[in-house]
Amino acid sequence: MLQEKTIAIIKATVPVLEVHGEAITRRFYERLFEAHPELLNVFNINNQRQGRQQAALANAVYAAAVHIEKLDTIIPVVKQIGAKHRSLGVLPAHYPIVGEHLLGAMRDVLQENATDEIISAWAEAYGIIAQAFIDVEKELYEAAAEQPGGWEGLRSFRITRRIKESDVIDSFYLEPLDQKSIAAFQPGQYLTLQLKAPGVDYAQMRHYSLSDSPNKSYYRISVKREDERDTTPGGLISRYIHSLSVGDTVEVAAPAGEFIIPENTQPLTLLSGGVGMTPFMSYMNTAADQASERHIVWIHAALNGDVHAFAEESEQLAERLTHLTKRVVYERPTDRDERDKQFDAKGYITADVLREAGFHPEGLFFICGPEPFMRAMYHLLTKLGVKQENITFEFFGPASSIEAQAIAN
Known part of the structure; x- marks a missing residue:
């Protein structure tokens, strides 16, 4: 539980985050990747270039500040993000690194306004929020590995079929290279693929919805090729996937996701x-x-x-x-x-x-x-x-x- 004084300090920073939130998160990512370039494989480089990742983190920090006295209200969001973290391989050891550079970015941007008292309050709050993610993700990692056909980390799959669904969307049928059973999933969940496109120094992770029913010997994903349009850059990884052929292999994390339709009789x-x-x-x-x-x-x-x-x-x-x-x-x-x-x-x-x-x-x-x-x-x-x-x-x-x-x- 956070102390009342800490809560009051965090709430007082809300107006500051409204003004400087995206500048703080931009600086955060600069610091993070300068110190830990190996983490570039976790983040979508197109989202980084377009500023979407920075804006999303700013929204998350702002939401945490607004709801700081009742953090239980953001647990559903923690579970949704935690599912993506599990599929991306985010580990407990990553959270202190993120905390260090987030607090450092606050100091860099806010300068003299980032008093020791404010940084200390945010450090305490970050510790509690990070632990909520770690606890949720621990359960998700265990569930993914221990289910029938499940696995930990990444597993090699071969493309066994490729079907053209439209001018821009192809379906890829994936079967495990080890020919063992594969995990079931719930409709609405996705696979995460790790892909190394030519000309890029690090692998990229991408989520793709499963587009067929579960309990088969294969997974099917259906990928849109994102071409360049006007000033919008094309999708580096989607175009790379569309260059793959039957027989090529990809690295895959176990199914994940919270976009699941409840089984009831509601229309x-x-x-x-x-x-x-x-x-x-x-x-x-x-x-x-x-x-x-x-x-x-x-x-x-x-x-x-x-x-x-x-x-x-x-x-x-x-x-x-x-x-x-x-x-x-x-x-x-x-x-x-x-x-x-x-x-x-x-x-x-x-x-x-x-x-x-x-x-x-x-x-x-x-x-x-x-x-x-x-x-x-x-x-x-x-x-x-x-x-x-x-x-x-x-x-x-x-x-x-x-x-x-x-x-x-």
Whole structure:
């Protein structure tokens, strides 16, 4: 437990963090990588270049300061981040290193305003927060290694099949090189791959949703190739994955993730944008295998039919799931799309699209896709009276505040 004096000091720094939070986290990463370049393999270099990682850490530090007297409220976030830490190989020994450079960055940026009293208070608070992560991650490491077919660290898998799903998305079927059994997973979870792209000095870790049902001899991930667009750089690792062939091997951490749909009878609405449909493909395949009778509305948004992955497979699933209502929305349909009528609405997912599909406002809602899409869907759902606690979304980059940004827009 934190002392009352410590809590008061931390709360007093909230206005300072609002102003200087991102400068502190930028300086933190500079210090961290200068002292420990080996940790570069844990962080997505594109997110670093775009400032997303720095902004996400600033949000996390700010949230810790705001909720410092009731840290139990952030435990669900600790579990979500802890799952990613486990898949990335974050260890207890890393936390003192992070603490040292975070406090050092506060001193560097705030200078004389970073008094010994303030730094001491933050050191005490960081110790408690770090221990919460260490405790959660210990359980996750043990569960991953001790489950049937589980393993510790990384395991070598061979690409045994590669299927083109759209102009930009390919599915990769992965089987273990040792030919032993593999761990089961829950629909909505992901694999973490360690990949060493040519021209990069260190390996990179990436999360990819599992897109098929569990309990098979393989894992399937479906990866979008992120090409350069205007001023947006392309995805270094996604393009590298798309250069791989059947027979190539990759290093994989055991399945992880908290984007899991509870098994109950509540009506369910799934909203996906682009490659965000992959975790829902896993859920739908599993539901079809189990002959589920749950009421499900699934609305998928894509630019057009050329980039709409799993169009045929999802139609087959809709035929097997008699209680599923599926709708497809194309932002800018091609002439072929217009001719073949392979979509249900043009433009964006709107309240009218949701109502026509028969969604239940009192049910559960899961959203996956690009951040602007998730923000727009969250805003739409809350306007329609859906309770915030019934809305779940999935991040693969650094998590920013979808709720705050949606409300602000």
